[in-house]
Amino acid sequence: MNQLRAELRLLRWPLLLLALALLTALVAGLFARHLVQGAERQAAAAELAAANSRNAVQRLQNEEQDIRAKIAAYETLRARGIIGAEQRLDWVELMRNSQRERKLLGLEYEILPRQPWPGNQSGTGYRFMSSSVRVQIPLLHEGDLLRFLGDVQTGASAFVRLHSCKLQRNTMPEVQAGGGRHPNLLADCRMDWITLAPEGEHK
Secondary structure (H helix, E strand, C coil): CHHHHHHHHHHHHHHHHHHHHHHHHHHHHHHHHHHHHHHHHHHHHHHHHHHHHHHHHHHHHHHHHHHHHHHHHHHHHHHCCCECCCCHHHHHHHHHHHHHHCCCCCCEEEECCCEECCCCCCCCCEEEEEEEEEEEEEECCHHHHHHHHHHHHHHCCCEEEEEEEEEEECCCCCCCCHHHCCCCEEEEEEEEEEEEEECCCCC
């Protein structure tokens, strides 16, 4: 027993040093783990910040492209005369030019006063306005009417919406056109010529 105690006394310091070394290793491991977890959290936060930054830059780029597209669309509409006061003299000239170029037998038209387009949305600074246009044309055949409407659709300083078009045979021999030519058809068409006007403008 005395020998065992003596041996334990001899081993007391080595065992204490071993325990201390194990404790130090444990603390160092826990500290290293804490450092690794902190670094991982920082890396995740940095990645999240970078992703947010990329998303913000992408949103700004998308908004810039959207604004550029809207500006381009606005400039196109303004250049065509669709924004602002109606270009009624241009409309009349367009229809008369089409009549001459297509050698139509005649043309009668009526342009009604400008009215707000139904379903206007406020807050944009502009609103849609519409003028109803009625045209009556004596025709040799349907193709003349289609070409006239095509000219109007592509050349007008307005959005042209065909509302209705009635064709009927010319059963009245006394109805003739220039040069004594007898039209085979009579067309009666109604269109909405739509433009944009500032919200404070009523005419």
